[in-house]
Amino acid sequence: MPRRTYNIAMVCDFFYPQPGGVESHIYQLATKLIDRGHKVIVITHSYEDRQGIRYLTNGVKVFHVPFAVIYRSSSFPTVFSFFPLFRNIIIRERIEIVHGHATMSTLCQEAILHGRTMGLRTVFTDHSLVGFADTGSILTNKLLKFTLSDVDHVICVSHTCKENTVLRAALDPLMVSVIPNALVSDDFKPLPRPEPSSLPFVQHPLPAHPLGPNDTVTIVVVSRLFYNKGTDLLTAAIPRILENHPNTRFIIAGSGPKAIDLQQMIEQNVLQDKVEMLGPVRHENVREIMVRGHIYLHPSLTEAFGTVIVEAASCGLYVVCTAVGGIPEVLPSHMTVFAKPEENDLVAATGRAIAALRANKVRTERFHEQVKTMYSWTNVAKRTERVYRGISGDIGEDEFYGTDIGNASHWSATRGRNLALIDRLKRYYGCGVWAGKLFCLCVVIDYLIFVFCEWWWPKDQIDIARDWPRKPPVSSDDEE
Amino acid sequence: MAHMPPAARDGPHPGLTLTRSATAPIESSSPRSARSHLAPEDAFVSTSTSPLISQQPTQRRGSHAAIVHDSGNELRPRQTRSKLGSRSRSRRRRRNWKKLLWVKQSYPDNYTDQATFLENLQRNPRLQPYEFWPLVADISVILQQVCSVTIFVVSFVGIFQERVSPVSVVGWGSFATFVGWLVWDNWVGQEDEDEVLQRRRSNRSRAVTEQSSRRGRPQSSVIGLSASATGSVTSLAATERAYPQAAMGRSSSTSALSFQQSTSQAGSTVRLAIETSDEPKHRALSPLPGGRTGLRLGTIKSAVLIYSTLLGLSPILKSLTRSTSSDSIWAMSFWLLTINIFFYDYSGGVGVKFPASLSTNAALMASTVLASRLPSTGQVFSLTLFSIEVFGLFPVFRRYARHQSWKYHVALSVMLVMGAGAGMGMILGGEKDGVSLWRSGLLGVLLAALAAIVAIGGCSWWLISLQKYKNAINGPWDQARPIIISRRLWDDD
Numbered sequence A: 001m002p003r004r005t006y007n008i009a010m011v012c013d014f015f016y017p018q019p020g021g022v023e024s025h026i027y028q029l030a031t032k033l034i035d036r037g038h039k040v041i042v043i044t045h046s047y048e049d050r051q052g053i054r055y056l057t058n059g060v061k062v063f064h065v066p067f068a069v070i071y072r073s074s075s076f077p078t079v080f081s082f083f084p085l086f087r088n089i090i091i092r093e094r095i096e097i098v099h100g101h102a103t104m105s106t107l108c109q110e111a112i113l114h115g116r117t118m119g120l121r122t123v124f125t126d127h128s129l130v131g132f133a134d135t136g137s138i139l140t141n142k143l144l145k146f147t148l149s150d151v152d153h154v155i156c157v158s159h160t161c162k163e164n165t166v167l168r169a170a171l172d173p174l175m176v177s178v179i180p181n182a183l184v185s186d187d188f189k190p191l192p193r194p195e196p197s198s199l200p201f202v203q204h205p206l207p208a209h210p211l212g213p214n215d216t217v218t219i220v221v222v223s224r225l226f227y228n229k230g231t232d233l234l235t236a237a238i239p240r241i242l243e244n245h246p247n248t249r250f251i252i253a254g255s256g257p258k259a260i261d262l263q264q265m266i267e268q269n270v271l272q273d274k275v276e277m278l279g280p281v282r283h284e285n286v287r288e289i290m291v292r293g294h295i296y297l298h299p300s301l302t303e304a305f306g307t308v309i310v311e312a313a314s315c316g317l318y319v320v321c322t323a324v325g326g327i328p329e330v331l332p333s334h335m336t337v338f339a340k341p342e343e344n345d346l347v348a349a350t351g352r353a354i355a356a357l358r359a360n361k362v363r364t365e366r367f368h369e370q371v372k373t374m375y376s377w378t379n380v381a382k383r384t385e386r387v388y389r390g391i392s393g394d395i396g397e398d399e400f401y402g403t404d405i406g407n408a409s410h411w412s413a414t415r416g417r418n419l420a421l422i423d424r425l426k427r428y429y430g431c432g433v434w435a436g437k438l439f440c441l442c443v444v445i446d447y448l449i450f451v452f453c454e455w456w457w458p459k460d461q462i463d464i465a466r467d468w469p470r471k472p473p474v475s476s477d478d479e480e
Numbered sequence B: 001m002a003h004m005p006p007a008a009r010d011g012p013h014p015g016l017t018l019t020r021s022a023t024a025p026i027e028s029s030s031p032r033s034a035r036s037h038l039a040p041e042d043a044f045v046s047t048s049t050s051p052l053i054s055q056q057p058t059q060r061r062g063s064h065a066a067i068v069h070d071s072g073n074e075l076r077p078r079q080t081r082s083k084l085g086s087r088s089r090s091r092r093r094r095r096n097w098k099k100l101l102w103v104k105q106s107y108p109d110n111y112t113d114q115a116t117f118l119e120n121l122q123r124n125p126r127l128q129p130y131e132f133w134p135l136v137a138d139i140s141v142i143l144q145q146v147c148s149v150t151i152f153v154v155s156f157v158g159i160f161q162e163r164v165s166p167v168s169v170v171g172w173g174s175f176a177t178f179v180g181w182l183v184w185d186n187w188v189g190q191e192d193e194d195e196v197l198q199r200r201r202s203n204r205s206r207a208v209t210e211q212s213s214r215r216g217r218p219q220s221s222v223i224g225l226s227a228s229a230t231g232s233v234t235s236l237a238a239t240e241r242a243y244p245q246a247a248m249g250r251s252s253s254t255s256a257l258s259f260q261q262s263t264s265q266a267g268s269t270v271r272l273a274i275e276t277s278d279e280p281k282h283r284a285l286s287p288l289p290g291g292r293t294g295l296r297l298g299t300i301k302s303a304v305l306i307y308s309t310l311l312g313l314s315p316i317l318k319s320l321t322r323s324t325s326s327d328s329i330w331a332m333s334f335w336l337l338t339i340n341i342f343f344y345d346y347s348g349g350v351g352v353k354f355p356a357s358l359s360t361n362a363a364l365m366a367s368t369v370l371a372s373r374l375p376s377t378g379q380v381f382s383l384t385l386f387s388i389e390v391f392g393l394f395p396v397f398r399r400y401a402r403h404q405s406w407k408y409h410v411a412l413s414v415m416l417v418m419g420a421g422a423g424m425g426m427i428l429g430g431e432k433d434g435v436s437l438w439r440s441g442l443l444g445v446l447l448a449a450l451a452a453i454v455a456i457g458g459c460s461w462w463l464i465s466l467q468k469y470k471n472a473i474n475g476p477w478d479q480a481r482p483i484i485i486s487r488r489l490w491d492d493d
Helices: A021-035 A083-093 A106-117 A135-148 A159-169 A231-244 A259-268 A283-290 A307-314 A343-358 A364-374 A377-392 A397-401 A421-429 A435-456 B014-023 B025-029 B051-081 B132-160 B166-201 B208-228 B236-252 B256-274 B279-285 B291-318 B326-343 B357-371 B377-404 B406-428 B434-469
Strands: A007-011 A039-045 A052-056 A060-065 A069-071 A097-101 A121-126 A153-156 A176-178 A217-222 A248-253 A275-279 A295-298 A318-322 A336-339
Touching (some): A007 A021, A007 A106, A021 A097, A021 A377, A039 A083, A039 A106, A083 A435, A106 A135, A106 A435, A121 A159, A135 A159, A153 A159, A153 A377, A217 A283, A217 A307, A231 A248, A231 A259, A231 A343, A283 A307, A295 A343, A307 A318, A318 A343, A377 A397, A421 A435, B132 B166, B132 B326, B132 B406, B166 B291, B291 B357, B291 B377, B357 B377, B377 B406, B406 B434
Parallel strands (some): A007 A039, A097 A121, A121 A153, A153 A176, A217 A248, A248 A275, A295 A318, A318 A336
8 A cells, every 4th residue: 555655844943054962853854754755844944144945965955944043043932923934835845744843942833833723734842851840941831832732743752751741731641652862873883893803812702891900991971061961960970980990081072151160170189181071072073982981971960862872872882871851761771870860879870880891791892783773763753654644644543542542532622633723722722711812812813814824825826846856655564 | 730721621531630630739738648758869760659649540440441451352453463553552462561762662652651651740749838837937037127127217207307316216226236236245155155065065966067157157257357457438339338247247246348358258167167177167166265355346346437437427428319309219218128128038047147138238228318318417327327227237136036046036026016016106196295196106006016917827827828729740850959969169059
């Protein structure tokens, strides 16, 4: 049976040329979806001189929409001003599914709203964890609830992230899929190991890292040096780790406001010859830094997924990390040592990791192959495609959401099948006493703008863009 | 979660029932035993299930499993046919679902496991329900400050309307301050003796933090003394800034200008003392008890200094705002005194070095602009000195009184309420003849007492009744709080 392919628009404020996790996620997912025969465009705001339309590798068409950037490359939230342009792009490219990324991206939130107004299917991918305590979180959560009141499906990068998103936006848990991030494992290969035949005498099995008791263990840290990345813990732990384990070195890559604390710690304890600070590094150079070490230390305080620890494990490093957020779900226990986010426990866990490496108990040389089977973008694309099929009705609703919830009638309203304005308004109205009315007002205005656009720029007068030559769709169930 | 979509509100859906019951505000007023308190390790260890949540699904699961059982047979052939298209929610599987991302699971991505979903959710983990009487006691601190401000305003109005002689105001104020100083000195002396005894008894007590902050104080005063001789105040701006410092100067007998320096040194001493070394404590104790006389002398010296500075500045202050209309001054001083009340450091203990400088500065600025409305130098001087006593020194005394005994605190509160009430009554009510003045004063006392009781009781009760709306949600998605023991140089957050 020929499988249906979709025209998908990924919308996010964060995209190349800016580096980052969300950016590479969107790009990788887009290319892999194109490999599966879909058509993917990316809509983002303009970055300095980069405006207009660009094509990336594999035919990813990127629209850099001119919008003012206000804070950390989020565009200014105007709610409606994006609509005419958005509608034009959607019609030109014959988009069927709008896929927004990242909570903090206003462009994404607006696109989901307009997409629903235009009668499209919408998906939202959440990449971050947000608490419930402070004012900023409360506002963010309210905004997210507005957007997600009327979305077809949500994708989260970890189960913890799913719990968080379900709570924040009051969603049906079955509307939320967990599809982790992945990595390009070929970019994170460990150092080539000498062929057993070239060694003077053959050991069976070859030890993981033939570490003698006096060899130096190198601990790598690659992280932005911010408070929420646990740099304070790192600063407190490094002198103690070095005191307990004299044959240890640190390599720290990354920059941020907490770098000065690390510098102070190094100078105060005279550790210049044991701790090397590399400053900011580009993502493509991370592998070269990682393969210099034996242990990767990740002291973060909050993390939705933690791609970097997967990258480290893929490079053959033993991972020491704090068990926060989604991190405990990411790697199997034989690759990681978990610590509480406490100074003492971090020191102890690093000590255990060093001891295990010295005893040659950890087969780090196998990590790369194992990680390769765990995470791949192809798999992510396949799972995302199932979401697309589910929301487009190509998988039956029973099959997609499950049948055994006979009492699910109350959820069918929230699952966003129905695009009628009155049903959408019902969903928005439930958002809160005041917020609900405000949101309804926004939706009604959005709808009026849509009607106006339909009249002013009729659909049949908009040119249809020519597609990049499509790849033949892969049949649905074959394993890669 | 307070506002779910109405459709979600009353559904027996298992997954949401779980969240809903876990976040329903009604239950938060139930006894504390039902609530699991958060231990530090709960923030990241996923093993413990809170009793509240683990109970709910089990009883739900019974009915839920029955539904699944029926559809189980139909499901079987489908599973083999399509892996991705298999139904969610079915519990009849070969392998259990795991909350892991690296495992290839035979469940669809939107599968929600009833047993583990939101199992680490915690509602109000650190909630400490308020109790009535402690709350009343805490509110009385605010009451004291409000009453102090009222008394100051009353004094100003009295002086301004020439009902009260400024000399009597400042005379009684200074007398009270002197008595207060003696009492305070006595308390501090006792405390230090107690500390010496305590140190002898247990050399390594774990309650180092609070006491060492107190111990740091005498040493700082010694440092301050050396520099105090050079201190002289020349400009108005400097004086205004110096007032709160002078207020503290009473407690640590430093002159105004040297205080900044000594505070920072005291701060570092405290920090040293918190860290493990014993050495600073010995040094800190060394000026006792022989140094006490020196401290007293220093206090007197700085008092004389402030006194003469004020005397010199009064003529300048008198004409400070001559070109400004009185309306602006009233409005400005109202806002400044409001700032004083709102930003006052109500929680500060006795060891606080620089309590609420914004608040104190605002009050002193208010007194300065108010004083500039007064016609004669003597009045200006009296009011400014009185304001220093009320806003700079009196809070220190109140803190110590509360620290010393609740009896003193209560007595002080009652006196303040009565004083403020009487003053208000006299200012608002009476003509100048004696009888009606006393009558209106008495009426004011009664009204003030009534208002204080109603306000304190009402506010406490209100706050307690608002507690049932408290609904803090915590879980593994929250940013962890790092526990860092060896803070060496950095003491942010």
